[in-house]
Amino acid sequence: MIDVKDVTFSYAGAARPALDGVSLAVAEGDFLGIIGPSGAGKSTLMYAMNGVVPHYHQGEFYGEVRLAGADTHETSLTDLSHTVATVFQDVDAQMVAAEVEDEVLFGLENFGVPHDEIPARVDEALALVGISDLRERAIASLSGGQKQKVALAAVLALRPRVLVLDEPTGALDPASSRQVFSLLADLNERSGITVVVVEQKIGLLAEYARRLAVLDEGRLAYCGERREVLAHADDLLRIGVNVPRATTLSCMLRDEGFPVGRLACNVDEAQELIEGIVA
Ligand SMILES: Nc1ncnc2c1ncn2[C@@H]1O[C@H](COP(=O)(O)OP(=O)(O)O)[C@@H](O)[C@H]1O
Numbered sequence: 001m002i003d004v005k006d007v008t009f010s011y012a013g014a015a016r017p018a019l020d021g022v023s024l025a026v027a028e029g030d031f032l033g034i035i036g037p038s039g040a041g042k043s044t045l046m047y048a049m050n051g052v053v054p055h056y057h058q059g060e061f062y063g064e065v066r067l068a069g070a071d072t073h074e075t076s077l078t079d080l081s082h083t084v085a086t087v088f089q090d091v092d093a094q095m096v097a098a099e100v101e102d103e104v105l106f107g108l109e110n111f112g113v114p115h116d117e118i119p120a121r122v123d124e125a126l127a128l129v130g131i132s133d134l135r136e137r138a139i140a141s142l143s144g145g146q147k148q149k150v151a152l153a154a155v156l157a158l159r160p161r162v163l164v165l166d167e168p169t170g171a172l173d174p175a176s177s178r179q180v181f182s183l184l185a186d187l188n189e190r191s192g193i194t195v196v197v198v199e200q201k202i203g204l205l206a207e208y209a210r211r212l213a214v215l216d217e218g219r220l221a222y223c224g225e226r227r228e229v230l231a232h233a234d235d236l237l238r239i240g241v242n243v244p245r246a247t248t249l250s251c252m253l254r255d256e257g258f259p260v261g262r263l264a265c266n267v268d269e270a271q272e273l274i275e276g277i278v279a
């Protein structure tokens, strides 16, 4: 669905590239988490996937990105937006309307969706993220978690095949963060939407993402099935990525020679693992 081939990108005037020879493929229906320390190039990689780089941010672009077969360099942002929807880091800046319903409507109108289809699409999108009851609320009166859901509903109304999100839980408390991820997992499983999410909270990625990509100073350090990637706990810590404690513990047990078949990604799995070893 997304094919990033040997992409190197430097923002205009920057001393070093923000992305340096990055190649990775995201299959249709995948759920990919992108992680790495601040400045590693996570947002830039996301922009390369949705065409914001190089269409909006100018600079030196080498390599190729294909989105559902289309070369992003040669396809307009408008055309790309029929395939990929984006929730940017600053949700407040992304909102254009004063009320929830209008926010969802606006995108549909802008997209040229026939007028008689719009009410049903608004209903569907609000129901999909579980905020039908917020329909007439002023966006300014909503909590961070609720705003995040409105931003999601507004892009889901466009029925994208790919959804990319930049740190969607950055401003949220743990409970709302989990809600957002469980919603993404649901959309991914039920509607088959391909999800790419930049996230700092490794615990959430370890639980919900199928695959993980780790960026380190613009280079792709790891990309693979989440447990395979988390198995490199020591190196991830060196890069500046915190690994869930359950995983660190499993790595320690593994390194001590205990039979660790599958690394634990959360507390329940760690308990299972330890009980297995004790037995
Ligand atoms: N608009 C920009 N202009 C110039 N340099 C930028 C711009 N945005 C990001 N950068 C630089 O590119 C690198 C990667 O940034 P970014 O992709 O935002 O990293 P992350 O999202 O992982 O924090 C950093 O060195 C950052 O300073």
Ligand SMILES: [Mg+2]
Pocket (backbone or CB within 6 Å): 042, 043, 044, 166
């Ligand atoms: Mg960023």
